[in-house]
Amino acid sequence: MASEPTSQPATSGEAFDDEKQLAELGYKQELSRAWSGFTNFAISFTIISVLAGPLTNFSFAWNGGGPAGIAWGWPILCIGVLMVALGMAELTSAYPTAGGPYWWAAKLGGKTWSWFTGWFNIIGVVGIVAGVGYGAAIFLNSVLGLYKLDVLGVNFGDTKHILSETFLLFVIILIAYTVLNVFADTALGLLNNISVWWHVVGVLGIIALLVFVPDHHQSVSEVFGKRLNATGIHGGSTSGVGFWFYVLPLGFILTMYTMTGYDASAHTAEETRGAAMSAARGVWRSVFYSAIAGWLLLLAILFAVTDVKGLTAAGGSGPAAFESALTPAAAKAVLIIATIGQLFCGAAGLTSGSRTWYAFARDRGIPG
Numbered sequence: 024m025a026s027e028p029t030s031q032p033a034t035s036g037e038a039f040d041d042e043k044q045l046a047e048l049g050y051k052q053e054l055s056r057a058w059s060g061f062t063n064f065a066i067s068f069t070i071i072s073v074l075a076g077p078l079t080n081f082s083f084a085w086n087g088g089g090p091a092g093i094a095w096g097w098p099i100l101c102i103g104v105l106m107v108a109l110g111m112a113e114l115t116s117a118y119p120t121a122g123g124p125y126w127w128a129a130k131l132g133g134k135t136w137s138w139f140t141g142w143f144n145i146i147g148v149v150g151i152v153a154g155v156g157y158g159a160a161i162f163l164n165s166v167l168g169l170y171k172l173d174v175l176g177v178n179f180g181d182t183k184h185i186l187s188e189t190f191l192l193f194v195i196i197l198i199a200y201t202v203l204n205v206f207a208d209t210a211l212g213l214l215n216n217i218s219v220w221w222h223v224v225g226v227l228g229i230i231a232l233l234v235f236v237p238d239h240h241q242s243v244s245e246v247f248g249k250r251l252n253a254t255g256i257h258g259g260s261t262s263g264v265g266f267w268f269y270v271l272p273l274g275f276i277l278t279m280y281t282m283t284g285y286d287a288s289a290h291t292a293e294e295t296r297g298a299a300m301s302a303a304r305g306v307w308r309s310v311f312y313s314a315i316a317g318w319l320l321l322l323a324i325l326f327a328v329t330d331v332k333g334l335t336a337a338g339g340s341g342p343a344a345f346e347s348a349l350t351p352a353a354a355k356a357v358l359i360i361a362t363i364g365q366l367f368c369g370a371a372g373l374t375s376g377s378r379t380w381y382a383f384a385r386d387r388g389i390p391g
Contacts, residue, residue, distance in 0.1 A: 041119075041298055048120055050385075054293045058212050059117055060301030063292075065215035067285040068311035069371040070151070073317040074364025078341035079158035082323070085339030087274030089251025089261075090241070090325045096271070097321055100278040101314035108285055108310040110235055115289040116303035119381035123289035141383045144286075148376035151284055152200065159365035160193035165342050166358050169351075173176025196366065200373045211374055218367035225360040226316050233327040236353045240326045253335050281317060285309045287375035290382070324348070 042052045114127045122129075125141030173181035175189060186235045204211065250261040254273060257265035258314060288305030292298040295305075327348035328334055337343035341361070345354040383389050 025124060041296065044119065045293065047327060048118060050120060050293075052293070054121070056294055056296050056298075057208075057209070058291060058295045060295065060304065061219075062212045062216055063288050063295040063298075063301050064305040064308050065212075065219045066221065066291055066371050066374060067288045067305050068313060069367050070220040070284030070287050070375060071282060071309055071313040072155070072222065072364055072368035073281065073313055073320055074160060074225055074361045074373045075368040077277060077317050077321055078361050079155075079161065079365070080277045080280050080342040081344060082339040083280075084274035084277035085334065085344075086251065086253040087276075088271045090246050090249045090331075092250065092271055092274045093277065093321055094247045094325060096275055097278050098314070099317050100275055101282060101310070101318070104278075104282040105307065105310050105314065108307040111286060111289065112263045112303040112306040114304075115292060115306050116299050119289070119291050119292035119298035119302050121378045122386065123286050123288065123292075123379065123382070125383060125388065126386075138388060141379075142173055144379055145376070145383065145389075147283070148372065152197070152369055152372045152376055154280070155365060155369040156196045157189075157193050159196055159369055162187050162342070162358060162362040162365060163192050163196070164189045166355070166362050169354050169358070196369065200370050202237065203370055204377055206374050210330055211370075213375075214367065215371055218364070218371065221360075221367060222316070222364055226320050229357050229360060230319060230323040232349060232353045232357060233323040234277055236349050237327045237329070239329050241329055241346050246325045247324065249331070251331075251335065253339065282310060282313065284372060286363060287371065287378075290378040294378075304327050 041056060045052055084096065088096060111124075111333050115123070118126055118130065120126050122141075124144050128140040129137035145152070164185065167179035168182075172178075173180060177184075203214075250266075252259050252261050252266060252270050254270055256273075257263070257270055260266055285306050288295075288302045288309065292302040295301050303358060325345055328344050330347050334343055334347050337347070342354075342358060345357045349357065380389065
């Protein structure tokens with residue numbers, strides 16, 4: 024996984040092949056093919072973001088299944104997601120357009136399926152940007168609270184106005200995403216490349232802290248065998264039909280929320296050199312590497328958290344897990360690493376979303 028410089032020009036043959044294939048699909052080359060294969064992979068890897076989904080949605084899985092649900096659920100579900108990604112990679116290779124899923128649906132199922140797919144895709148990418156942005160606001164609020172920051176009468180060091188302060192940060196973050204995507208388009212490729220290494224080094228750093236800072240760790244049997252039900256559903260039972268088919272699937276939200284957005288490699292195909300191969304690889308490789316990194320991170324958290332009752336009483340959130348397992352200084356470092364990773368994630372999500380809107384509008388799928 025070696026980085027290629029985003030400024031490297033495409034060879035004349037490569038550029039001709041990309042433009043020729045796009046012309047065969049009915050489109051003229053309008054976007055600049057400034058992205059390398061690594062940058063294409065980077066945007067999907069950044070949107071998946073194992074520093075975002077697993078940490079902002081940790082409470083879903085902790086309360087709805089517990090350590091065992093997380094330790095087993097993540098790899099099993101990721102295998103299913105990888106099967107979907109491999110199929111999507113094949114379609115990306117055959118149809119390397121910014122349209123992505125809605126374009127494939129048009130070819131395989133017709134205009135009606137395409138219209139519904141396009142709108143569901145648009146709603147999804149808007150939801151991703153909003154969800155990641157709000158998650159980043161929660162983590163950023165925690166970080167600012169640790170530093171007792173008080174700016175223009177907004178005191179992040181107390182909890183009196185935590186909801187309004189979080190929403191304020193959310194709005195600021197969304198504005199920053201928009202400004203970046205509108206006015207700094209040439210920097211997006213570079214930022215996505217940096218984001219990959221931030222996620223890799225950041226995850227390794229967090230794992231190291233979780234391994235070396237705590238004095239004690241959970242046993243293998245506790246991590247892979249301990250079930251919890253703190254959802255208030257099914258009487259708190261950790262067995263029976265209600266637990267296995269309702270409570271535990273609620274915990275699967277952790278994985279399914281995280282492992283999304285890898286279609287971004289398809290949406291940016293018209294900006295990628297050698298898109299028929301590079302964009303297709305970006306789709307499945309982003310899922311594969313995220314699955315491995317995410318599982319290692321989650322296992323490190325599960326082994327480090329020894330106060331199960333305390334974490335459950337605190338709501339089972341990601342920040343609470345780190346505060347339970349680490350020293351204040353180490354927990355602060357983890358929160359900062361995670362917050363920056365989530366900011367990268369949301370910016371990349373809007374990049375993918377803008378390409379989706381562009382392509383769907385080009386095909387008259389959006390009124391006006």
